[in-house]
Amino acid sequence: MSEIQVGVFGVSGRMGSEVVHAVGRAEGMTVIGGSDLGEPREQVERAQVVVDFTHPDAVMDNIAWCVERDINMVIGTTGFTPERLDQVRALVAEHPKVGILIASNFSIGAVLMMQFAAKAAPFYPSVEIIELHHPNKADAPSGTSATTARKIAAARAEADMGPVPDATVHDDGARGAVVDGIHIHGVRLQGLVAHQEVLLGSTGETLTIRHDSYDRVSFMPGVVAGVRYIVGHPGLTLEMEQVLGV
Ligand SMILES: NC(=O)C1=CN([C@@H]2O[C@H](COP(=O)(O)OP(=O)(O)OC[C@H]3O[C@@H](n4cnc5c(N)ncnc54)[C@H](OP(=O)(O)O)[C@@H]3O)[C@@H](O)[C@H]2O)C=CC1
Numbered sequence: 001m002s003e004i005q006v007g008v009f010g011v012s013g014r015m016g017s018e019v020v021h022a023v024g025r026a027e028g029m030t031v032i033g034g035s036d037l038g039e040p041r042e043q044v045e046r047a048q049v050v051v052d053f054t055h056p057d058a059v060m061d062n063i064a065w066c067v068e069r070d071i072n073m074v075i076g077t078t079g080f081t082p083e084r085l086d087q088v089r090a091l092v093a094e095h096p097k098v099g100i101l102i103a104s105n106f107s108i109g110a111v112l113m114m115q116f117a118a119k120a121a122p123f124y125p126s127v128e129i130i131e132l133h134h135p136n137k138a139d140a141p142s143g144t145s146a147t148t149a150r151k152i153a154a155a156r157a158e159a160d161m162g163p164v165p166d167a168t169v170h171d172d173g174a175r176g177a178v179v180d181g182i183h184i185h186g187v188r189l190q191g192l193v194a195h196q197e198v199l200l201g202s203t204g205e206t207l208t209i210r211h212d213s214y215d216r217v218s219f220m221p222g223v224v225a226g227v228r229y230i231v232g233h234p235g236l237t238l239e240m241e242q243v244l245g246v
């Protein structure tokens with residue numbers, strides 16, 4: 001069987017450079033090229049899969065470029081809103097051979113953390129998220145925290161829970177961002193990579209679910225699995241559950 005030809009957008013970035021190493025070492029796939037901001041994308045035109053770790057401002061244009069050429073994509077770039085996902089669905093519907101995987105976090109621990117948080121959510125009236133990252137991160141709140149908030153909100157809605165209790169009437173921003181009714185607090189600190197806590201509270205008890213990525217290698221098994229998966233899975237796949245079978 002021939003090797004999967006992989007291109008990388010954001011190839012010199014923190015994640016892109018790690019992807020080049022991981023795909024280069026993985027069986028059955030090879031990196032054929034990549035580009036950074038302002039560089040021609042044509043060198044990945046022969047790719048079967050393009051991996052994108054760029055910037056929320058760049059990723060939608062990259063998707064349009066790949067989909068028009070029937071190139072599959074594995075996307076880790078964050079900043080996807082429900083509206084953006086609708087745009088991707090519309091593009092993919094016009095090119096039914098193409099597969100697009102978008103995952104806000106490729107590490108197995110983060111995927112499990114999100115699942116555990118959604119499972120715990122119906123049992124705790126209070127819940128808040130703290131995401132902690134390196135200070136070079138462009139977007140806040142993180143993609144992982146927004147996805148976690150949406151999963152928690154869906155689990156709470158399913159369980160007919162009302163809004164989280166909160167008497168705040170004067171807020172100068174200390175209550176953080178709010179996604180689907182769930183508060184998210186962002187920390188940017190030298191020494192950190194990618195970390196998240198989900199704090200759940202009920203009468204007389206709290207539960208804290210924490211995940212830490214200390215090194216970007218933690219994302220690589222998921223990215224490699226995503227590349228293998230997306231060849232032969234046309235359409236839009238969201239998050240890693242189907243890919244990892246968890
Ligand atoms: N899903 C996941 O598991 C993870 C997701 N991420 C996400 O990945 C993204 C990138 O993170 P990170 O690697 O730390 O960021 P970096 O800033 O280190 O890398 C981004 C790279 O993308 C390049 N770039 C920007 N715009 C374009 C474009 N239009 N076409 C091609 N390349 C472009 C930049 O080039 P230049 O330097 O020339 O501007 C840079 O090399 C972020 O959205 C982050 O949140 C990060 C870690 C894990």
Ligand SMILES: O=C(O)C1=N[C@H](C(=O)O)C[C@H](O)C1
Nearest residue numbers: 078104105137142143144194
């Ligand atoms: O920018 C990062 O570093 C990360 N971005 C993703 C996010 O926004 O959730 C995934 C992980 O947290 C690392």
